[in-house]
Amino acid sequence: MIALITGASSGIGEATARRLAREPGAQLVLVARREERLRALAGELGGDVLVIAADLTDEAAPARIAAAVQERHGRLDLLVNNAGAGWRGTFGDVGTANLRRTMEINLDAPARLVEALLPLLRASAPSAIVNVASTAGRVARPGSGAYSASKFALIGWSDALHLEEKPHGVHVGLVNPGFVATEGFPQAELVDSFATRWMVSTPEKVAEAILDAGPGGKAERYAPRPYRLAALARVVMPGLTRRVLGSGGGAVLGTSTGADAADRAAR
Numbered sequence: 001m002i003a004l005i006t007g008a009s010s011g012i013g014e015a016t017a018r019r020l021a022r023e024p025g026a027q028l029v030l031v032a033r034r035e036e037r038l039r040a041l042a043g044e045l046g047g048d049v050l051v052i053a054a055d056l057t058d059e060a061a062p063a064r065i066a067a068a069v070q071e072r073h074g075r076l077d078l079l080v081n082n083a084g085a086g087w088r089g090t091f092g093d094v095g096t097a098n099l100r101r102t103m104e105i106n107l108d109a110p111a112r113l114v115e116a117l118l119p120l121l122r123a124s125a126p127s128a129i130v131n132v133a134s135t136a137g138r139v140a141r142p143g144s145g146a147y148s149a150s151k152f153a154l155i156g157w158s159d160a161l162h163l164e165e166k167p168h169g170v171h172v173g174l175v176n177p178g179f180v181a182t183e184g185f186p187q188a189e190l191v192d193s194f195a196t197r198w199m200v201s202t203p204e205k206v207a208e209a210i211l212d213a214g215p216g217g218k219a220e221r222y223a224p225r226p227y228r229l230a231a232l233a234r235v236v237m238p239g240l241t242r243r244v245l246g247s248g249g250g251a252v253l254g255t256s257t258g259a260d261a262a263d264r265a266a267r
Protein backbone atom coordinates (compact mmCIF):
# COMPACT_ATOMS: atom_id res chain seq x y z
CA MET A 1 0.00 0.00 0.00
CA ILE A 2 1.37 3.41 -1.00
CA ALA A 3 0.04 6.01 1.47
CA LEU A 4 0.61 9.78 1.43
CA ILE A 5 0.07 11.70 4.67
CA THR A 6 0.06 15.50 4.78
CA GLY A 7 1.04 17.22 8.01
CA ALA A 8 3.17 14.22 9.01
CA SER A 9 5.69 16.37 10.91
CA SER A 10 3.63 16.48 14.12
CA GLY A 11 0.47 15.52 15.99
CA ILE A 12 -2.19 13.45 14.25
CA GLY A 13 -0.26 13.20 10.97
CA GLU A 14 2.86 11.88 12.68
CA ALA A 15 0.80 9.35 14.68
CA THR A 16 -0.92 8.27 11.46
CA ALA A 17 2.43 7.74 9.74
CA ARG A 18 3.64 5.62 12.66
CA ARG A 19 0.39 3.59 12.63
CA LEU A 20 0.38 3.09 8.85
CA ALA A 21 4.03 2.03 8.91
CA ARG A 22 2.91 -1.04 10.89
CA GLU A 23 0.59 -2.15 8.07
CA PRO A 24 2.05 -4.98 5.97
CA GLY A 25 3.71 -3.70 2.81
CA ALA A 26 3.13 -0.02 3.66
CA GLN A 27 5.26 2.47 1.73
CA LEU A 28 4.81 6.01 3.01
CA VAL A 29 5.03 9.45 1.46
CA LEU A 30 5.37 12.16 4.13
CA VAL A 31 4.50 15.78 3.38
CA ALA A 32 4.85 18.97 5.51
CA ARG A 33 6.97 22.13 5.57
CA ARG A 34 9.47 21.06 8.27
CA GLU A 35 11.72 18.76 6.27
CA GLU A 36 14.06 17.92 9.16
CA ARG A 37 11.13 16.58 11.18
CA LEU A 38 9.98 14.44 8.26
CA ARG A 39 13.50 13.10 7.68
CA ALA A 40 13.89 12.21 11.36
CA LEU A 41 10.56 10.36 11.31
CA ALA A 42 11.45 8.58 8.07
CA GLY A 43 14.76 7.47 9.61
CA GLU A 44 12.96 6.15 12.67
CA LEU A 45 10.35 4.27 10.65
CA GLY A 46 12.88 2.77 8.24
CA GLY A 47 11.84 1.05 5.03
CA ASP A 48 10.73 2.85 1.88
CA VAL A 49 9.68 6.36 2.94
CA LEU A 50 9.55 9.29 0.51
CA VAL A 51 9.87 12.73 2.12
CA ILE A 52 8.45 15.75 0.30
CA ALA A 53 8.96 19.13 2.00
CA ALA A 54 6.21 21.43 0.76
CA ASP A 55 4.03 24.32 1.80
CA LEU A 56 0.63 23.04 0.67
CA THR A 57 -0.62 26.59 0.13
CA ASP A 58 2.03 27.13 -2.58
CA GLU A 59 0.53 27.19 -6.07
CA ALA A 60 3.07 24.71 -7.43
CA ALA A 61 3.02 22.22 -4.52
CA PRO A 62 0.24 19.81 -5.68
CA ALA A 63 1.77 19.24 -9.14
CA ARG A 64 5.24 18.77 -7.64
CA ILE A 65 3.92 16.22 -5.13
CA ALA A 66 1.94 14.33 -7.80
CA ALA A 67 5.02 14.17 -10.07
CA ALA A 68 7.20 12.85 -7.22
CA VAL A 69 4.69 10.11 -6.29
CA GLN A 70 4.18 9.15 -9.94
CA GLU A 71 7.93 8.90 -10.49
CA ARG A 72 8.71 6.93 -7.32
CA HIS A 73 5.71 4.60 -7.15
CA GLY A 74 3.51 5.05 -10.23
CA ARG A 75 0.46 4.53 -7.99
CA LEU A 76 -1.27 5.79 -4.81
CA ASP A 77 -3.57 3.74 -2.59
CA LEU A 78 -4.31 6.19 0.21
CA LEU A 79 -4.19 9.97 0.50
CA VAL A 80 -4.64 11.35 4.04
CA ASN A 81 -5.42 15.07 3.91
CA ASN A 82 -4.50 15.87 7.50
CA ALA A 83 -2.44 19.11 7.37
CA GLY A 84 -4.41 21.98 8.83
CA ALA A 85 -4.28 24.95 11.16
CA GLY A 86 -6.43 27.40 13.08
CA TRP A 87 -5.94 30.86 14.49
CA ARG A 88 -8.16 32.07 17.30
CA GLY A 89 -10.03 35.33 17.38
CA THR A 90 -13.54 36.70 17.02
CA PHE A 91 -14.56 37.86 13.56
CA GLY A 92 -14.79 41.42 14.87
CA ASP A 93 -11.11 41.26 15.82
CA VAL A 94 -9.51 39.14 13.09
CA GLY A 95 -11.92 39.56 10.15
CA THR A 96 -11.67 38.20 6.63
CA ALA A 97 -7.86 38.08 6.63
CA ASN A 98 -8.05 35.24 9.15
CA LEU A 99 -10.91 33.60 7.26
CA ARG A 100 -8.87 33.64 4.04
CA ARG A 101 -5.68 32.11 5.46
CA THR A 102 -7.66 29.42 7.30
CA MET A 103 -9.67 28.47 4.20
CA GLU A 104 -6.43 28.39 2.21
CA ILE A 105 -4.82 25.64 4.30
CA ASN A 106 -7.94 23.75 5.52
CA LEU A 107 -10.04 23.72 2.33
CA ASP A 108 -8.15 24.97 -0.76
CA ALA A 109 -4.97 22.99 -0.04
CA PRO A 110 -6.64 19.55 0.31
CA ALA A 111 -8.91 20.25 -2.67
CA ARG A 112 -5.94 21.23 -4.86
CA LEU A 113 -3.99 18.17 -3.74
CA VAL A 114 -6.94 15.88 -4.53
CA GLU A 115 -7.25 17.54 -7.94
CA ALA A 116 -3.60 16.78 -8.70
CA LEU A 117 -3.68 13.21 -7.36
CA LEU A 118 -7.13 12.07 -8.49
CA PRO A 119 -5.94 10.60 -11.82
CA LEU A 120 -3.39 8.47 -9.94
CA LEU A 121 -5.92 7.47 -7.26
CA ARG A 122 -8.47 6.45 -9.90
CA ALA A 123 -5.83 4.51 -11.83
CA SER A 124 -4.90 2.74 -8.56
CA ALA A 125 -8.51 1.90 -7.56
CA PRO A 126 -9.67 0.52 -5.22
CA SER A 127 -8.01 3.38 -3.39
CA ALA A 128 -9.00 5.96 -0.77
CA ILE A 129 -8.87 9.56 0.38
CA VAL A 130 -9.30 10.41 4.06
CA ASN A 131 -10.04 14.04 4.87
CA VAL A 132 -9.36 15.10 8.46
CA ALA A 133 -12.02 17.69 9.31
CA SER A 134 -13.18 18.33 12.90
CA THR A 135 -16.15 18.19 15.25
CA ALA A 136 -15.81 21.98 14.85
CA GLY A 137 -17.02 21.32 11.30
CA ARG A 138 -20.38 20.42 12.80
CA VAL A 139 -20.57 22.73 15.82
CA ALA A 140 -19.18 26.28 15.89
CA ARG A 141 -17.82 27.96 19.01
CA PRO A 142 -17.02 31.58 19.78
CA GLY A 143 -13.50 32.59 18.80
CA SER A 144 -13.03 29.94 16.12
CA GLY A 145 -15.46 30.97 13.38
CA ALA A 146 -12.89 30.90 10.57
CA TYR A 147 -11.72 27.45 11.64
CA SER A 148 -15.29 26.14 11.83
CA ALA A 149 -16.16 27.69 8.45
CA SER A 150 -13.19 25.91 6.85
CA LYS A 151 -14.08 22.56 8.42
CA PHE A 152 -17.83 22.88 7.65
CA ALA A 153 -16.77 23.51 4.04
CA LEU A 154 -14.33 20.59 4.05
CA ILE A 155 -17.10 18.27 5.29
CA GLY A 156 -19.59 19.45 2.64
CA TRP A 157 -17.04 19.02 -0.12
CA SER A 158 -15.99 15.58 1.21
CA ASP A 159 -19.60 14.36 1.34
CA ALA A 160 -20.09 15.24 -2.33
CA LEU A 161 -16.70 13.80 -3.29
CA HIS A 162 -17.62 10.55 -1.54
CA LEU A 163 -20.63 10.12 -3.84
CA GLU A 164 -18.80 11.32 -6.95
CA GLU A 165 -15.77 9.06 -6.60
CA LYS A 166 -17.59 5.89 -5.58
CA PRO A 167 -18.17 4.84 -9.22
CA HIS A 168 -14.45 5.38 -9.85
CA GLY A 169 -13.44 3.05 -7.00
CA VAL A 170 -11.99 5.85 -4.84
CA HIS A 171 -13.43 5.65 -1.31
CA VAL A 172 -13.65 9.06 0.40
CA GLY A 173 -13.68 8.89 4.21
CA LEU A 174 -14.09 11.71 6.68
CA VAL A 175 -12.59 11.85 10.19
CA ASN A 176 -13.85 14.41 12.70
CA PRO A 177 -11.58 14.58 15.75
CA GLY A 178 -12.72 16.13 18.99
CA PHE A 179 -10.19 17.82 21.29
CA VAL A 180 -6.76 16.23 20.79
CA ALA A 181 -3.62 17.52 22.50
CA THR A 182 -1.02 18.26 19.80
CA GLU A 183 1.60 20.93 19.09
CA GLY A 184 -0.74 23.04 17.00
CA PHE A 185 -3.74 22.45 19.27
CA PRO A 186 -2.30 22.01 22.79
CA GLN A 187 -5.76 22.22 24.43
CA ALA A 188 -3.91 23.62 27.44
CA GLU A 189 -6.97 25.09 29.15
CA LEU A 190 -8.77 21.75 28.98
CA VAL A 191 -5.75 19.64 29.95
CA ASP A 192 -4.86 21.92 32.88
CA SER A 193 -8.22 21.47 34.58
CA PHE A 194 -9.18 18.22 36.28
CA ALA A 195 -12.83 18.90 35.36
CA THR A 196 -12.16 18.96 31.59
CA ARG A 197 -9.04 16.79 31.11
CA TRP A 198 -11.17 13.74 30.27
CA MET A 199 -12.41 15.52 27.13
CA VAL A 200 -8.96 15.56 25.53
CA SER A 201 -7.91 12.62 23.38
CA THR A 202 -4.66 11.44 21.77
CA PRO A 203 -3.32 11.56 18.20
CA GLU A 204 -3.01 7.75 18.28
CA LYS A 205 -6.80 7.38 18.71
CA VAL A 206 -7.38 9.62 15.69
CA ALA A 207 -4.82 7.61 13.70
CA GLU A 208 -6.93 4.48 14.31
CA ALA A 209 -10.02 6.34 13.10
CA ILE A 210 -8.12 7.38 9.96
CA LEU A 211 -7.39 3.71 9.24
CA ASP A 212 -11.08 2.91 9.83
CA ALA A 213 -12.04 5.51 7.22
CA GLY A 214 -9.37 4.35 4.74
CA PRO A 215 -9.61 1.88 1.83
CA GLY A 216 -12.95 0.05 1.88
CA GLY A 217 -13.73 1.64 5.23
CA LYS A 218 -16.24 3.96 6.83
CA ALA A 219 -17.64 7.12 5.23
CA GLU A 220 -17.34 9.08 8.50
CA ARG A 221 -15.75 8.60 11.92
CA TYR A 222 -15.67 10.80 14.99
CA ALA A 223 -12.60 10.36 17.15
CA PRO A 224 -13.24 9.58 19.91
CA ARG A 225 -16.68 8.30 18.90
CA PRO A 226 -18.77 10.10 21.60
CA TYR A 227 -17.98 13.45 19.93
CA ARG A 228 -20.71 12.60 17.42
CA LEU A 229 -23.15 13.48 20.20
CA ALA A 230 -22.02 17.11 19.98
CA ALA A 231 -22.83 17.11 16.26
CA LEU A 232 -26.16 15.43 16.95
CA ALA A 233 -27.04 17.95 19.68
CA ARG A 234 -26.43 20.82 17.25
CA VAL A 235 -29.06 19.34 14.89
CA VAL A 236 -31.72 18.11 17.32
CA MET A 237 -31.31 20.70 20.10
CA PRO A 238 -29.93 23.81 18.36
CA GLY A 239 -31.31 26.27 20.93
CA LEU A 240 -29.90 24.43 23.93
CA THR A 241 -26.57 23.89 22.14
CA ARG A 242 -26.28 27.63 21.42
CA ARG A 243 -27.09 28.48 25.03
CA VAL A 244 -24.42 26.10 26.35
CA LEU A 245 -21.78 27.31 23.88
CA GLY A 246 -22.69 30.95 24.46
CA SER A 247 -22.29 30.64 28.22
CA GLY A 248 -19.47 29.04 30.24
CA GLY A 249 -19.20 26.06 27.87
CA GLY A 250 -18.39 28.35 24.98
CA ALA A 251 -15.79 30.20 26.97
CA VAL A 252 -13.97 26.97 27.86
CA LEU A 253 -14.39 25.25 24.52
CA GLY A 254 -13.70 28.42 22.56
CA THR A 255 -10.11 28.48 23.75
CA SER A 256 -9.09 25.29 22.04
CA THR A 257 -8.26 26.31 18.50
CA GLY A 258 -4.50 26.55 18.14
CA ALA A 259 -2.09 27.98 15.61
CA ASP A 260 0.39 26.23 13.39
CA ALA A 261 4.04 25.95 14.32
CA ALA A 262 5.19 28.85 12.14
CA ASP A 263 2.62 31.12 13.72
CA ARG A 264 3.55 30.02 17.23
CA ALA A 265 7.22 30.59 16.49
CA ALA A 266 6.43 34.11 15.32
CA ARG A 267 4.67 35.01 18.55
Ligand code: NDP
Nearest residue numbers: 007009010011012032033034056083084134180182184185
Ligand atom coordinates in the same frame (compact mmCIF):
# COMPACT_ATOMS: atom_id res chain seq x y z
P1 NDP B 1 -0.42 19.97 14.42
O1 NDP B 1 -0.23 21.44 14.41
O2 NDP B 1 0.32 19.17 15.41
O3 NDP B 1 -0.13 19.40 12.96
C1 NDP B 1 -0.48 20.12 11.82
C2 NDP B 1 0.33 19.58 10.65
O4 NDP B 1 -0.03 20.29 9.47
C3 NDP B 1 1.82 19.77 10.86
O5 NDP B 1 2.49 18.59 10.48
C4 NDP B 1 2.16 20.91 9.94
O6 NDP B 1 3.49 20.71 9.46
C5 NDP B 1 1.15 20.72 8.82
N1 NDP B 1 0.91 21.96 8.09
C6 NDP B 1 0.34 23.10 8.58
N2 NDP B 1 0.33 24.04 7.63
C7 NDP B 1 0.91 23.50 6.53
C8 NDP B 1 1.20 23.99 5.23
N3 NDP B 1 0.92 25.26 4.88
N4 NDP B 1 1.80 23.15 4.35
C9 NDP B 1 2.11 21.88 4.70
N5 NDP B 1 1.85 21.36 5.91
C10 NDP B 1 1.27 22.17 6.81
O7 NDP B 1 -2.00 19.76 14.58
P2 NDP B 1 -2.90 18.44 14.65
O8 NDP B 1 -2.11 17.23 14.47
O9 NDP B 1 -3.74 18.58 15.85
O10 NDP B 1 -3.85 18.70 13.39
C11 NDP B 1 -3.98 17.80 12.31
C12 NDP B 1 -5.35 17.96 11.70
O11 NDP B 1 -6.35 17.59 12.65
C13 NDP B 1 -5.69 19.40 11.27
O12 NDP B 1 -6.37 19.37 10.04
C14 NDP B 1 -6.61 19.88 12.38
O13 NDP B 1 -7.47 20.90 11.94
C15 NDP B 1 -7.34 18.59 12.70
N6 NDP B 1 -7.98 18.59 14.02
C16 NDP B 1 -7.23 18.68 15.16
C17 NDP B 1 -7.85 18.69 16.39
C18 NDP B 1 -7.11 18.80 17.67
O14 NDP B 1 -7.74 19.04 18.70
N7 NDP B 1 -5.78 18.61 17.68
C19 NDP B 1 -9.31 18.64 16.50
C20 NDP B 1 -9.99 18.52 15.25
C21 NDP B 1 -9.34 18.49 14.07
P3 NDP B 1 4.57 21.86 9.20
O15 NDP B 1 4.37 22.93 10.24
O16 NDP B 1 5.88 21.13 9.29
O17 NDP B 1 4.29 22.32 7.81
